[in-house]
Amino acid sequence: MSEMDATTMMKQMVGKAAADRVKSGSIVGLGTGSTAAFMIASLGERLKSGELKDIVGITTSFQGDVLARQHGIPLTTLDAVDHIDIAIDGADEVDPNLNLIKGGGAAHTREKIVDGLADRFIVVVDSSKLVDKLGSTFLLPVEVIPMAYSPVMRAIEKLGGKPQLRMGVKKAGPVVTDQGNFVIDVKFDAIDNPVELEKTLNNIPGVLENGLFVNVTDLVLVGEVKDGKPSVREISK
Incomplete structure (x- = not known):
């Protein structure tokens, strides 16, 4: 397996692992970015198979709108709901306290609104996004x-x-x-x-708004490739 294939498979695994945590009847915040795209695709597959029912999504970008519709995920707006059960999104950096820098896709304002309203916020990243201090690798x-x-x-x-x-x-x-x-x-x-x-x-x-996300993350799912094999590990407070 090539390094590129392993990286793509790792992102798919992380996206699926996050999507698997969504329960039927949930209002779901749908994040932006390459790994979040795999999460949206996985949610669509669960809906299509009947494993998951009665969810609605709230997107954080036009990209999310397009992907959700492609994968058959019904959408709603913040005007129509009074809470969000779970939000799943990527990040550009994650520090040891699970604070984030986001905004590589220029969607951080909508992301902060949706992610901050969620009862549970899950971040999906690869191990390169883990840093000792924010601002180390990303503007x-x-x-x-x-x-x-x-x-x-x-x-x-x-x-x-x-x-x-x-x-x-x-x-x-x-x-x-x-x-x-x-x-x-x-x-x-x-x-x-x-x-x-x-x-x-x-x-x-x-x-x-700025891309610092402080004290909002509940769980980080980290995708890694070791010896050519992709895997997922959890980090929580």
Whole structure:
């Protein structure tokens, strides 16, 4: 088995392991990203087989909308429900306290709303996403209203961050989020206090939300490939 095949199979295993934790009758937050896509596909298979019944999904991105419909998962909105039973989503970094950096897909604002409302939030990642300290390998995304991106970048620099406007791939100009905003990616030399930094960034006028997810994760499912064989392990508080 090639390394690429093993990695793909590992993501499928992690996605299925998370989907298997969804019970019939649940309202499910459906995350964004490659591993979450396998989770959505697995949920669809469980519905089709009759193993799972009467679930509805709430997506965190347009990508999730498309995938859920492709796999026959009924969708609802936050206007129509008063709670979310379980949310499943990926992450770009996970620290030992199960705090996260998310936003590689520019969907972190909707993800934080959905994941934060869930009674149980499960994160699906591969082992490369585990870090000793947030910001070690991944820039911190900050969603900002377009008119405010310049003053927000100056404010972030005063906090010691090195901001850069995320530019589109196969698109001229900046990345535009599902809310019609820009994303600033920020390099901090060290994120020693993610709780305080999350609040400080969100208090800058023009910032909608940032990619620090603090004290919201209940369980992390980690996919690994050892000796060419994929496996899944659990990390919980």
